[in-house]
Amino acid sequence: MGRRKLDEQEVAEFRAKLMDQALILFAKHGYRDVSIRAIALATGCSAMTPYRYFENKEAIFDACRARAFERFAEFHEQIVEAHPHPVERINALGQGYADYAAAHTDAFRLMFELDQPSEPSNHLTLMGNRAFDTLRNSVRDAVQQGYLKGEPEKLAHLFWATIHGIVVLDLTNKLTYGIDKHALLESFFEGEFTSARNTPEDSK
Amino acid sequence: MGRRKLDEQEVAEFRAKLMDQALILFAKHGYRDVSIRAIALATGCSAMTPYRYFENKEAIFDACRARAFERFAEFHEQIVEAHPHPVERINALGQGYADYAAAHTDAFRLMFELDQPSEPSNHLTLMGNRAFDTLRNSVRDAVQQGYLKGEPEKLAHLFWATIHGIVVLDLTNKLTYGIDKHALLESFFEGEFTSARNTPEDSK
């Protein structure tokens, strides 16, 4: 006696359906300008139904971010497959990172928003790491094969930080002195900055 | 006949008063969770009075961001004065950037939020540039004096992007592999990454 409880798969399916719509809306309009009612409407359920599948709006957002990271990671994994050479692979990953941010700006914002509405869930952290792992592994390989020197973890993180910095400064319109994203990426990949450090004695 | 119109200074004073409170609230709770009514209450005026001094909530936020950038720039300018040597100055600016982000995280978020509610105003851009100018000039000096080699604009931008990248990845809890902000900053300042690039032949 009593209506059958939704099994795990059914719940997962509806959650996915909600997230598909939510991701589209969040990416298009941002967290602030998407209402749960709008997500419900797009999904074709009533306004309060999402609350049965997610605790609140932040939980939906969090799930969408994780999904965005998942796609981001898949994109990186494709690049890895397409570039067997470690150094080329690293550069392709960096370029891909920037390209992805440009092509999917809204998803990128979702992922790297400074003003995160909640602490990252474990799943979100996992998906975030998965994308970075492609770079981490590539740098490790490059070091092992002698293409790079240094502590692989630090190298990978610094590489990431630099690309990320270039991308977000560009995204927030902070590059206003004629030096744009492309020039910076090019310089970085050429190692112009990295080889520029020396002492005054050297330059005399 | 007719009440005296507020002169420019009076308007500026009240705007400043509003912004003082708004900046505190925005920094503490973020754009989303601060209402104009709350700003008005903190300022001691009625709920709709802010609308006489700013077009809307975004305009208040924009003004606050510009003010945050102004303080950020002043902080950098103090660092410049305290460090006469170009290379030390550059490193101090980088370290200061990270320290400021840690000490005034909320203000930093305000300034570099990806999800900006509006296009940056001219004044905001100006204040943003003012902070970066300290680094730009320092790099230019360092290059002129032979401490650095390369195109100064690109060097300065790349330096900024790297520090910024490190800071924001840390701020958004993306550094989860035991390599933290401090290790990355240290590596960066030591040039560990920058001197790591060479060909396999070199390492044999």
Add this chain to the structure above:
DNA sequence: TTAAAAAATTGACAGTGTAAAATTTACAGT
């Protein structure tokens, strides 16, 4: 003292997140 204009406040509205109540749905036992 009064007319009027600027400033400030109040009232109103559509839209928000979400808690609680009401309702629909679909199954187990008779």
Add this chain to the structure above:
DNA sequence: ACTGTAAATTTTACACTGTCAATTTTTTAA
């Protein structure tokens, strides 16, 4: 087939939001 019941869903309701419009207060010049 019917019915009791529990799960799923929808409806209702509320406090709060940004902001427009109407109103009231304040302050000045005549």
